Amino acid sequence: MSPPSRRQVLGWGLAGGAMTAAGAAGLLWGTGPRGGPGGGSGGTGGGDWGEPEVLTSAGGVLDLDLEAAPAAVGIDGRTAHVWAFNGTVPGPTLELSPGDTLRVRMTNGLGAPTNLHVHGLHVSPAGAGDNPFVTIEPGGTHDYEFVLPPDHPPGTYWYHPHHHGTVAEQLAAGLYGAIVVREAAPPPVSRERVLVVSDLALTAAGELAEPSVMERMMGREGSLVLVNGRRRPRLAAAPGERERWRIINACPSRFLRLGLDGQSVRLLARDLGRLHQPVEAGTVELAPGNRVDLLVEAAEGTSTLVASPVDRGAMPGMMGGRRPGGTGPVDLLTLEVTGGRAPALADVPAGPEPQDLRGVEVARRRTLDFAMGGMGGAMMRGDGSMMSFTVNGREFDAGRTDVDPAFGDVEEWTLVNSSPMDHPVHLHVWPMQVVSGGGGDDGAGDEPRWADVVTVPALGRVTVRVAFEGIAGRTVLHCHILDHEDLGMMATVEVR
Ligand code: C2O
């Protein structure tokens, strides 16, 4: 290995010292009460709209260098010391088309191992592909190559590190970015925006705050909720314009229940699944990892995109009602619609008929039980937690194969949650069709519901079907409350 550059040395130093115990809540750089001034020493938000740099494939290839490293970024008029891809939060947006090859030379400028996952893409998990078992040591690089099949579903996807044990920490520090897979004939819109929603926990000095053991077990939620790394940005549109918002929930644990009062909003797509017809949406809910594409028909006035709190359950055996997600509503952005009326756009044509696995022969049925246990004795375990996070009673072991579907089969899985806290379950590579239970009515009626993160409610169950087609290989499924994943709630899947 070549000697580290000055930047890397500096990077390690910063990374080593970057985690600071926040101590009392008053030391946190907060989002502050809704509509009011910033909490603690935070600013008031309301800056201009902005999106990360967009890198677009050409001639069927997108080739880029991506470095995960400590960075100082401006948030809300102040300096925050975070970890970032190529120095920005979020990292660059990667724009691809079906059939493209994405090559990423990833460099690890952090003080700890990392790697890269392309969340939701239907690409090979083998070798240099979307391989969650890769480790990139500090100072090291890895050449990824992701080959999208020609029939890859267009949609909104994203990337983030996936090194078991530090996934939540690295996302919470600022490491994520959007991936857009273009459609050949997109619906007519006035403009498109990418909204990467994330949360950060920072000390008053702008350093990354370290979560408590309890926060990790519940799933950490940062109090500073951002859109494209900005606090409560303002965006402008003219009456009659139609915008397409590609929204990504990049928070490690926070669920987002989104509403935009005063505007007509339709749901166009969920995760990979474009709905056949867009449907009116009052509120939409995104678990960590989920995406939605919304169509907003701009109506005169000022509207706020609000994330309402979501009750995602409680810790087993906890007294005093210690529950995550109880921080009250958060204003994510302000939309100001003024000016002359824009000419009317053509209607949005129907999308392709989604595949439907409900009528097909199932080769195999499995039950996967997501559980939290071991609180009784309150014994501190070696990793500082007091509880085990398991799938079918076992903590993650990269060397063991837990689920072994045969290539080409359709399987039906019953996802059981035997804990009192919601678990959003993510399967890499192959999308899931929800066939019963799970998630409220999104207005799409009997349409097939496709997702790559499916929330299994506390003490509930959801049945999904998965077609193990197109791609074989070895990868993972896990809870996308990334602290739960890091604490063991992940299993291997090998398709042969
Ligand atoms: Cu977005 Cu396995 O993760």
Ligand code: CU
């Ligand atoms: Cu979980």
